[in-house]
Amino acid sequence: MSVISSHGPIYPVILSGGSGTRLWPLSRPECPKQFIPLVTDRSMMQETLLRTLGVPGFEPALVVSSASHGALVREQVAALNHMPAAVILEPMGRNTAPAIALAANWIAKQDRQALMLVMPSDHVIADVPAFHAAIAAAAPAARDGRLVTFGIQPHYPETGYGYIAKGDALDADGVVHTVAQFVEKPPRAQAEAYLAGGRHYWNGGIFLFSAGVLLDELERYAPAVAASSGHAMAASRQEDGFILPDETAFGASPDISIDVGVMEKTDRAAVVPVDMGWSDVGSWDALWAIRDRDGDGNSMKGGVVSVDGVGNLIYVDGGPPVAMIGLRDSVVVSTAKGVLVMPRDRSQDVKTVVERIRGGALV
Amino acid sequence: MSVISSHGPIYPVILSGGSGTRLWPLSRPECPKQFIPLVTDRSMMQETLLRTLGVPGFEPALVVSSASHGALVREQVAALNHMPAAVILEPMGRNTAPAIALAANWIAKQDRQALMLVMPSDHVIADVPAFHAAIAAAAPAARDGRLVTFGIQPHYPETGYGYIAKGDALDADGVVHTVAQFVEKPPRAQAEAYLAGGRHYWNGGIFLFSAGVLLDELERYAPAVAASSGHAMAASRQEDGFILPDETAFGASPDISIDVGVMEKTDRAAVVPVDMGWSDVGSWDALWAIRDRDGDGNSMKGGVVSVDGVGNLIYVDGGPPVAMIGLRDSVVVSTAKGVLVMPRDRSQDVKTVVERIRGGALV
DSSP states (O other), X not given: OHHHHTTOOEEEEXXXXXXXOTTTTTSBTTBOGGGSXXXXXXXXXHHHHHTTTXXXXXXXXXXXXXXXXXXXXXXXXXXXXXXXXXXXXXXXXXXXXXXXXXXXXXXXXXXXXXXXXXXXTTOEESOHHHHHHHHHHHHHHHHTTOEEEEEXXXXXXXXXXXXXXXXXXXXXXXXXXXEEEEEOSOOHHHHHHHHHHSOEEEXXXXXXXXXXXXXXXXXXXXHHHHHHHHHHHHTOEEETTEEEOOHHHHHTSOOOOHIIIIITTOTTEEEEEEOSOEEOOOSHHHXXXXXXXXXXXXXXXSSEEEESOBSOXXXXXXXXXXXXXXXXXXEEEEOSSOEEEEEGGGGGGHHHHHHXXXXXXXX | OHHXXXXXXXXXXXXXXXXXXXXXXXXXXXBOGGGSXXXXXXXXXXXXXXXXXXXXXXXXXXXXXXXXXXXXXXXHHHHTTOOOSEEEEESSOOOHHHHHHHHHHHHHXXXXXXEEEEEETTOEESOHHHHHHHHHHHHHHHHTTOEEEEEEOOSSXXXXXXXXXXXXXXXXXXXXXXXXXXEOSOOHHHHHHHHHHSOEEEEXXXXXXXXXXXXXXXXXXXXXXXXXXXXXXXXXXXXXXXXEOOHHHHHTSOOOOHIIIIITTOTTEEEEEEOSOEEOOOSHHHHHHHSOOOTTSOEEESSEEEESOBSOEEEESSSOOEEEESOBSEEEEEOSSOEEEEEGGGGGGHHHHHHHHHTTTXX
């Protein structure tokens, strides 16, 4: 920790604007998955806050969320007895570049040199010491003006993530590397080659850079984002403890990710590989993989009677109790809003269900 | 119908004492399956009433049910605008022989010669004209003192039913036969032999006999049943339109089926084979088999989104809507009390679930 704190203040910036539906029926627009205690007794948003809360070298966190989730953020932050540095509520979603730019503007007003550790609010990190070690390794490079992304050590050839190819080592320890290439979601064979080659990492969307450098690079590569976020923060209001950026100014921002807007263009990108039990819990299958399971490979939550089940996730939260007979490698979710049943390997198709429901089914 | 009516009055006697749980979570002790609109928009109890309601030759029906279901019976009978001859509420369940004996006592007080057509309240009969024809064929034999059971034409080697082997023909048409043997639930190979042999029928628990003959045979083969039911009806009370047999007298009755108590012992048994689209809807799989299905073999009721499903029964009644992806030959039931998920061929194991719930699971 002293390694972290020796490099000046780091502001955790927690991005909580997502409204993912891949965990329907549990995750819904009014309560996305970062606010749900999916893996532990705390929500992933709370777990994300706890990764830096009270750790030497870290300032209180900034949370960037959507206007419709302000009450949820307040409640979940308060439950940790935590006073965040700021809670910024976006008037509308504009992807990660504008969200990070809002936080960078706030931090730069305190200290342009200060580092910001950008973290999605809905990822699991099982090995927090490994994460802290990676931050400590990345901090000198970030202080030197690098935009550091953390490259997640892949353990299987996932085709649903972007990859980062590392280039030359930048530090004496050989931990920080230049970025040779950002790669979009690859086909299966390519993902397998990446895994075998040992130079590719998953792009987990976790970053460390100084607020001033980020704003400079935004100015250079995404000037419309820089301008709209700057104006939105300059004209922001304070209300009920929230910071509300100006809606008109922010609405003028393009919808663009930090990867596309800055990371893939800047020559200051660096990558720090890390193996830390990371998961984006991007599907019911992914949730099954990181939850505790019994000797038959079943993970069960809530009122469940299981007869002859193997390899299932049975998740009851607010819905009727579930009795399951003879299922194998399946997912059953019971909520008050809906019941989902499928083989685990169809987890990516939940989006089809959500589309049909939005199209009018079940309404 | 004139064939039926030419043989004097027939009282339909509907046995509605069952509290089956093989269709959990839909069927539960407080609302057994005969009261649920499982197959059509009417309950099976109502469908059973309608099979003789207004048909020439049939008197209004007697319903024998349990004290805890009196209100349900009243409501469902009233919905048909039907005035039954009598609704007898058993103070406790004592199996079919005592239940039938109660009705026989009531009918014999009107007319010992009158026939009674005993029907379980929770069976489906798709081909009612075939049923009526079988009754017409059976009526002369019943009038002559036979206890006629209807032998259901088997279409597959079911191991969960008792079988009836027919003996010699008793009438000129070769329809009514003596009973060569009643057989308990057979092993698979034996059931297959029965099916191939063409002399065995399923024992569907549907009977035609005169009230007086039934009481005589009870007196001979099950005197304790005859005595207790006689006393219970002699000391019965009328309340709210129900007939309430005396509890102490009825409670003294042995718990015994009409098959074991009378049919397997009497030399007056006869069987009339009938092929009438019969089902006892004894499992979720059986319900799937008799419901309408789409081109992919799916039968769906209530709010359902189905993606790539084949051969499934998805049944939503009072529970959250169900989204199902990629299931094959499975059952999903959603009620407010519970959700059930299993392959269709595990339908017989629902009883295991119910036992576990009674043992304290989910409570």
